[in-house]
Structure formats: C-alpha cells, structure tokens
Amino acid sequence: MTGTLRQLFDEKAIRDAVKRLAGAISRDFGGQEVIFVSVLKGAFMFTSDLLREMKGPVKVDFIRVASYGSNTTTSGQVTLTKDLETDIKGRHVVIVEDIIDSGLTLRALRDMLLARQPRTLKICALLDKRARREVEIEGDYVGFTIEDGFVVGYGIDYAEQYRNLPGIYVVEEE
Ligand code: PRP
Secondary structure: OOEEEEEEEOHHHHHHHHHHHHHHHHHHHOOOOEEEEEEEOOOHHHHHHHHHHOOOOEEEEEEEEEOOOOOOOOOOOOEEEEOOOOOOOOOEEEEEEEEEOOOHHHHHHHHHHHOOOOOEEEEEEEEEOHHHOOOOOOOOEEEEEOOOOEEEEOOEOEOOEOOOOOOEEEEEEO
16 A cells, blocks of 8 residues: 555654553542553553553553554454463453454454453443444443544554654555
C-alpha cells in the first residue's frame, strides 16, 4: 500500500486524551495499585505516556499477541508470543491497547487474562474503530472513536514503519 498521510490527531490532542484517560483510571481505582498490561508493539508509546499521567501506584508489564502478521486485514488467528512476567491473580488490571479494530485480539486476550483470576480487568484503548468490530467487546476507557481507515503513528505501524511519528495519521491511498 502506498499513500499519503493525513493527520487525524496531533501531539496536543493525544496528550489531552491521555491525561483524560489517566485521570479517569486514577479516580476509579482510588489509590489502589493497578497493573497495566501493555500489548506490544503498538501500545508502547501510549503506555509510557499514560503511566506518566497516573496518580496512584502503578506497575507495568508487557504481553505480545500475533494477530495480523504483516497484512492489513485480520486473520482471525490470535496467538500469545510473549507472556506476562507478573502474576495478576487478585490484582486490578488494565489492558492497554493502541487500537480496537475487529476486537479479535482483545477478546482473546481478555479471555486469557480472565482465566488468571484478576480482581478486576478493564480495557483502555487510545483508538476505537467501531465500524470494523466483528466480536462484541468494548473499551472501558477510550481515547477517540475513529472511522474506518488505516492509521499509523504514535506506536502504530504499517509494515513496521511510522511507529515513531508523534501524531496519528490515516494512510490515504493514491
Ligand atoms: C494491532 C493493534 C491491536 C490489534 C487490533 O496489533 O495493536 O493489538 O491489531 O486489531 P483487532 O481488534 O482487529 O484484533 P498488530 O497485530 O498490528 O501488532 P503490533 O501492535 O505489534 O503492530
């Protein structure tokens, strides 16, 4: 896919959304410790900014699931390629995702993590592409709801490119 990048959200808009989400999570957990489960790779930048805005005690761990390969459409196959190092049993857990698209990744992840019996399990996603949902799953904390389209930047890639962009862009085909 070749195309031009059209900006959807600049750094300021993202920063404001991150502050709002961290504020809501901090309030909801009222000073209790929260474990953020960051879903690699796309969520790494969002996770680090979110952590810096959190008020209460926070731990972070990383998990990696393979769902797309290098294609731009979902395969429906979700496999765990890197597990957590933290025991989440009895803990307050928030899954941190860059984007919910078909919802297949999060549904599989949620079911895997629920089996480990956390005290609570919430979902925080920066972007929610609702129109593409194939399974019923909702984010508890959502930054922006967006239209269909291929987005990149702020951790999100196209074939491993563009993760470094500080803003979020949609790739428009030429
Ligand atoms: C993206 C994104 C989500 C998932 C969302 O990850 O980070 O994890 O796809 O899609 P879904 O709702 O249709 O399952 P990707 O597999 O591209 O890996 P990456 O984060 O390493 O880029």
